[in-house]
Amino acid sequence: MNANCLFSPSPPPRLFPLRSTSSVSPSVYRRTGVVSEDVAVECRNLCFSATTRPGISVPILRDCYLRIPSGQLWMILGPNGCGKSTLLKILAGVVNPTSGNIFVEKPKNFVFQNPDHQVVMPTVEADVAFGLGKYPDMSLEEVKSRVVTALDAVGMRDYMQRPIQTLSGGQKQRVAIAGALAEACKVLLLDELTTFLDESDQVIKLELGVIKAVKELINAKTGGDVTALWVTHRLEELEYADGAVYMENGRVVRHGDAATVLDFIKAKQSSYIDQIGF
Amino acid sequence: MNLSNLPTPHPSLPVNLIPKLPIRHLTAPIIGRSFAIPKLLLHGTPAAKRVRATVDGDGGKTGNWVNRLPIPGLGAENVFRLISSATGSPIGQFISSPVTFLHSVDPRIKLVWLLTLVVLPARANIVVRLGLVVCTALLSISVLPRQVWMDQLARVSLLSGILFITLGLGSDGAPPMLQSRTPPSSLTGLPDLPMSLTGYSYMLLKLGPLQFTRKGLSIFQSASICLATTTPEQLALAMRWFLFPLTYIGVPVGEIILTLLLSLRFINLVFDEVRSVALGIVSRRVHWKQLTVLETLDIFASFIRRIFKNIFRHAEQISQAMIVRGFRGESSSHKIYFFSGSSNKFADFASVLGLIGVISTALLSEYFFV
Numbered sequence: 001m002n003a004n005c006l007f008s009p010s011p012p013p014r015l016f017p018l019r020s021t022s023s024v025s026p027s028v029y030r031r032t033g034v035v036s037e038d039v040a041v042e043c044r045n046l047c048f049s050a051t052t053r054p055g056i057s058v059p060i061l062r063d064c065y066l067r068i069p070s071g072q073l074w075m076i077l078g079p080n081g082c083g084k085s086t087l088l089k090i091l092a093g094v095v096n097p098t099s100g101n102i103f104v105e106k107p108k109n110f111v112f113q114n115p116d117h118q119v120v121m122p123t124v125e126a127d128v129a130f131g132l133g134k135y136p137d138m139s140l141e142e143v144k145s146r147v148v149t150a151l152d153a154v155g156m157r158d159y160m161q162r163p164i165q166t167l168s169g170g171q172k173q174r175v176a177i178a179g180a181l182a183e184a185c186k187v188l189l190l191d192e193l194t195t196f197l198d199e200s201d202q203v204i205k206l207e208l209g210v211i212k213a214v215k216e217l218i219n220a221k222t223g224g225d226v227t228a229l230w231v232t233h234r235l236e237e238l239e240y241a242d243g244a245v246y247m248e249n250g251r252v253v254r255h256g257d258a259a260t261v262l263d264f265i266k267a268k269q270s271s272y273i274d275q276i277g278f
Numbered sequence: 279m280n281l282s283n284l285p286t287p288h289p290s291l292p293v294n295l296i297p298k299l300p301i302r303h304l305t306a307p308i309i310g311r312s313f314a315i316p317k318l319l320l321h322g323t324p325a326a327k328r329v330r331a332t333v334d335g336d337g338g339k340t341g342n343w344v345n346r347l348p349i350p351g352l353g354a355e356n357v358f359r360l361i362s363s364a365t366g367s368p369i370g371q372f373i374s375s376p377v378t379f380l381h382s383v384d385p386r387i388k389l390v391w392l393l394t395l396v397v398l399p400a401r402a403n404i405v406v407r408l409g410l411v412v413c414t415a416l417l418s419i420s421v422l423p424r425q426v427w428m429d430q431l432a433r434v435s436l437l438s439g440i441l442f443i444t445l446g447l448g449s450d451g452a453p454p455m456l457q458s459r460t461p462p463s464s465l466t467g468l469p470d471l472p473m474s475l476t477g478y479s480y481m482l483l484k485l486g487p488l489q490f491t492r493k494g495l496s497i498f499q500s501a502s503i504c505l506a507t508t509t510p511e512q513l514a515l516a517m518r519w520f521l522f523p524l525t526y527i528g529v530p531v532g533e534i535i536l537t538l539l540l541s542l543r544f545i546n547l548v549f550d551e552v553r554s555v556a557l558g559i560v561s562r563r564v565h566w567k568q569l570t571v572l573e574t575l576d577i578f579a580s581f582i583r584r585i586f587k588n589i590f591r592h593a594e595q596i597s598q599a600m601i602v603r604g605f606r607g608e609s610s611s612h613k614i615y616f617f618s619g620s621s622n623k624f625a626d627f628a629s630v631l632g633l634i635g636v637i638s639t640a641l642l643s644e645y646f647f648v
Contacts, residue, residue: 094598110602116550117595120603122510122542123372129615134604136613143615160617161374161509165546179603 039103040187040227041068041091046100048086060086061097062250068243070105070186073218073228075238075258077265078247084231085113085191087247091229092189105227108187109180113231115172124151124167124175125160131183150182151175153217181217188214188228211240238262354574355566358581361556373506378421380507382622383629385516388504391633395500402640410636414499422506430502510542515616532609539614544593551588555581 046064049057061083068074076084089095091102092110109131112118121127128147132138151157154174164172173193180188218226230241238244244261246254254264380388395414399407418427505513514535521531559581566574605612 092602094602112595112599114595116547116592118599120543120596120600121539122546125617126509126511126539126615129617130605131603133613133615134606134611136611140615144617161372163372163374163510163546164543165371165550183604 038070039067040070040072040105041066041103041229043067043087043091043100043102046087046090046102047098048083048090048095049098060250061090064100064247064250064252066245066252066255068227068229070225070227071218072242073215073230073240074243074245075230075232075241076245076247077232077235077238077261078253082247083250084247088189088191088229088231104189105186107183107185108189109183109185110189111176111180111191111193113192115169115176118176118179119164119172122163123160124156124162124164127164127175128178128182131179146182146184147178150178153181154178177214186225186227188217188226190214190228190230192231192233211237215240235262235265353566354569354577355560355564358556358560362553362560371505372509373422373426376423378507379625380417380421380503382625383507384626385508385512386519387626387629387633388508389513389516389520391629392500392504394633394637398637398640403643406640406643409639411499414503418499418503421503426506430499430506434499434502510539511616514539514614518616530609532614536609536614540596544596547592548585548589551585551592555584555588 043064043066046061046066047059048061049059051057064083064087066087076087078084086095088110090097091104092108093104094110119127121130125147128150129143132143132146147160148157151160154177156171156174156178159167159171159175164175167175177190177193180190214228214230218228230237238258238261241258243256244254244258245252246261246265254261395410399410402410415431418431421427422430517538518531518535521529521534525531559577564577569577
């Protein structure tokens, strides 16, 4: 087994062909709208650097390429510190990139890894309705209907008036997801949603599972106009994905259908196991 | 003079090394039988008893005596354990089930009830006040789950008891030296001034040096019942309804209500953070007995510093989440939806009727119970 495979330069990412753009500014890129209609998320040459206190610039993302078609569930995988969450925050607009081009279809929503950072209201129904406050013309009946539907999708309909602090971590995560679902966004950016969920929440009880809820939401929309980008560490979740992105050291290493990325990751795992002689 | 003939002074202060973990002599399991220090049996001199005393149990050496102070329960470890095992639910949180009669009362009426129960005891007769206390306790028992009302009433009783002792029986201050400037009636030949018709008596009871005055009783349970049967959003909705007229004079009512709601959410995060950090310290299994006082204080300072750091991080993340969810910093442009719940007309009518009855009783009590 070649022990150098883990440390060799990353292979060139197998990307879908992107159209060339003259602009390098993300905002200009958004305005130009040169991406094809079937693409919900796209970024090219995306770089992000963080400046430390002594003034040293530390690169977090290096020339990232990404292209997610509309109406699909894609997952981003990679080791800790490879830049997955940072990439997602840039796509959500929480963090500004240093350079590069990005396009994210609107309306979009972002769900944080820690639900305590996402849930801002004291009770469940009020928090799910919080994101709808940006539509002041929406009637109260419409708001109620959306809240009930979203909570029903994540199996939390019976908890509408429950105080947030009485919920478990997994239940809070579902409330956070319901808040994103209620807004009926075209792009959902989900950062390690299953961190606080137990096994039954994830896979076994699919009726209540968050993955199922997101997948159903995508499938329910005719025309495939809802896209989800899901950051995860769990390989078993790839079963539900239409495509996947694998990152390492701030770069996109693999980009394609879920089965191909899964094979690539398993090959890396086995080479690593051979290397350490376990 | 030959200095060498002079006696050399030897310092008589022994220098004892203090062990880090002083080895104690075990006391004898049988009282009076000290095997470590056997009794001196002096035959023939019955009156003479020699008592041997040592500074420390380690043969005269001065050990770490601070560790031997009898302060159980006050150690740093116990403090952190208490914090980490404290309940995550703050006092007076909403209880969603079982749904009771009070849950279906309009939150505005509940706020008026709450205000009445806070203000009324200050003006009502002692009998009415005791009646309010009994009615509030009975209402708690009938409305709230058993564990909740037992916990709440026990807590309120303890608080009332402490107030009773500290305020009720304590003196309010030095009584002023009164001297009437009006000449006595015996000199003027005029009749005495009439006594007060209200029958007001500040001092209710005097037991020797202790006196029981009117400020000894208060009602706390009414606030707990209101919080237990009303969601924070309902309370905010009611407050917004009452404060709405102030918007005409420029008061930012929307921002006040949003700040209130965020505060109600953030309080729980602070509780959780304090518990989590305390649990983190307890799980490290620090050998507190080996630490000096300064080292212990340093850990407490780190504890507080860590809490503030985490809370500020929470605040930053929540503000990011609010921006992502569409909030643009102006409460006027971001609508907060309130779900007032299922307000029952009959419950509203009954509670308003009861409110009028209580206020009338309190007002009339001043005439009936004089």
